[in-house]
Structures are given as C-alpha cells and as structure tokens.
Amino acid sequence: xxxxxxxxxxxxxxxxxxxxxxxxxxxxxxxxxxxxxxxxxxxxxxxxxxxxxxxxxxxxxxxxxxxxxxxxxxxxxxxxxxxxxxxxxxxxxxxxxxxxxxxxxxxxxxxxxxxxxxxxxxxxxxxxxxxxxxxxxxxxxxxxxxxxxxxx
Amino acid sequence: xxxxxxxxxxxxxxxxxxxxxxxxxxxxxxxxxxxxxxxxxxxxxxxxxxxxxxxxxxxxxxxxxxxxxxxxxxxxxxxxxx
Numbered sequence: 001x002x003x004x005x006x007x008x009x010x011x012x013x014x015x016x017x018x019x020x021x022x023x024x025x026x027x028x029x030x031x032x033x034x035x036x037x038x039x040x041x042x043x044x045x046x047x048x049x050x051x052x053x054x055x056x057x058x059x060x061x062x063x064x065x066x067x068x069x070x071x072x073x074x075x076x077x078x079x080x081x082x083x084x085x086x087x088x089x090x091x092x093x094x095x096x097x098x099x100x101x102x103x104x105x106x107x108x109x110x111x112x113x114x115x116x117x118x119x120x121x122x123x124x125x126x127x128x129x130x131x132x133x134x135x136x137x138x139x140x141x142x143x144x145x146x147x148x149x150x151x152x
Numbered sequence: 153x154x155x156x157x158x159x160x161x162x163x164x165x166x167x168x169x170x171x172x173x174x175x176x177x178x179x180x181x182x183x184x185x186x187x188x189x190x191x192x193x194x195x196x197x198x199x200x201x202x203x204x205x206x207x208x209x210x211x212x213x214x215x216x217x218x219x220x221x222x223x224x225x226x227x228x229x230x231x232x233x234x
Contacts, residue, residue, distance in 0.1 A: 009196075031197075038218070038221065048218075052210075061207040063209055082192075098213070126226075133226060
C-alpha cells in the first residue's frame with residue numbers, strides 16, 4: 001500500500017529535497033540533505049543523509065526541535081521517498097544515515113519499518129550494531145544505517 | 153564434422169541470446185519500477201544553500217558520518233554482494 005507523503009522540491013544541483021509539514025502547529029519547512037562524503041572502491045558514491053527543520057529565526061537547519069504536527073508517518077514516508085529518488089537517479093550510490101540522538105536514529109529505523117514494503121524490493125538496507133554491519137532486521141536497535149540500490 | 157561444429161555454434165548462440173534476454177528482463181525490473189514513480193518537482197528552494205551548508209547540525213552530521221565510515225568501513229563481502 002502506498003503511503004501518504006508530502007510533495008517536495010528537489011534542488012538538483014545540491015541533492016536536497018525540501019517540503020512542508022502542515023498540521024496543528026502550522027507549517028514547518030523541512031529539508032532532507034544528501035552530501036557526498038566519499039567514493040568506494042567499486043565506484044559507489046557515498047552520501048550522508050541529514051534531515052532537519054528549517055529554523056528561519058536562526059537561519060540554520062537543526063534536528064533537535066520537536067515540532068509535532070501529528071504527521072510523523074507522513075514525514076517518514078516522505079524521507080523514505082527521497083531515498084528512492086536518489087537511487088533512481090544514481091545507480092551506484094550508498095546512503096548513510098544516523099540520527100543526532102538515539103531517539104532520532106530510532107526515527108530512521110521507524111521510517112524503514114513503516115516503508116519496508118515499498119523499499120525492500122529496490123534497496124539493500126544494512127544496520128550498524130555492536131561495531132558490525134549487517135542486513136537490516138526489524139526489531140533490532142541499530143546505531144546507523146546504510147542503504148544501497150539492489151543489483152538489477 | 154563441420155556441420156556438427158556449426159550446430160554446436162548455433163546452439164551456443166541461441167543459448168547466449170536467451171540468457172541475454174533473460175538478463176535484460178531482470179535488469180529492467182528495478183529501473184522500470186523507478187521510472188514509473190512520480191518525479192519530484194525540480195526547482196529553487198526557499199531555504200538558502202549557504203544556510204544549509206553552514207548549519208552546525210549539518211556540519212556535525214557530515215563529520216560524524218565520515219568518521220564512522222572510516223573507523224568502521226563497509227565490509228568488502230557486503231559490497232560485493234550488494
């Protein structure tokens with residue numbers, strides 16, 4: 001089943017996706033930023049995923065604010081959708097994601113679990129736990145995640 | 153003898169074509185799925201790029217990711233299998 005998600009603007013030159021969360025707390029601008037952090041020996045380009053709120057007052061992005069608009073699942077589906085868009089543009093890509101706090105990392109885990117049906121056919125998902133990387137399994141509390149596109 | 157060799161060659165060619173066709177079907181499965189997806193709107197965002205790049209949170213996250221991947225590189229066996 002397709003999940004409800006927000007429409008987003010892709011800034012192609014910077015690999016950034018922006019969208020607006022709407023709800024009881026008003027409109028909150030959010031951004032999913034992909035920044036290249038390296039290249040693997042097989043040629044895959046490794047990107048870091050950072051997701052946060054646009055703080056207009058301080059002119060910065062942060063992910064520590066709690067702006068609850070009762071739309072968590074919709075936001076997570078939107079973030080997951082940007083991951084799929086990134087891999088659809090680039091074949092050889094790896095995306096690294098880690099929250100700034102354990103709670104935020106759990107949020108990423110939730111995003112994977114909620115959208116597993118849509119993403120597992122396309123993506124390999126690895127979790128980092130106890131200093132090891134392994135294929136993602138639901139129910140484990142990972143410290144970070146890495147996603148690659150499945151081989152065709 | 154020559155005829156036998158030609159037959160074998162023909163059979164191998166046939167097999168190769170079938171394999172390539174099968175491979176093509178497999179290789180387009182994910183690509184086709186991705187092509188069918190709704191494309192995001194491409195445009196200029198109202199969030200300035202400088203503000204994103206200079207955000208302490210973003211700088212911290214990039215540094216953290218680089219460090220993590222250096223300290224715990226992605227295992228080569230998983231890389232081969234991906």
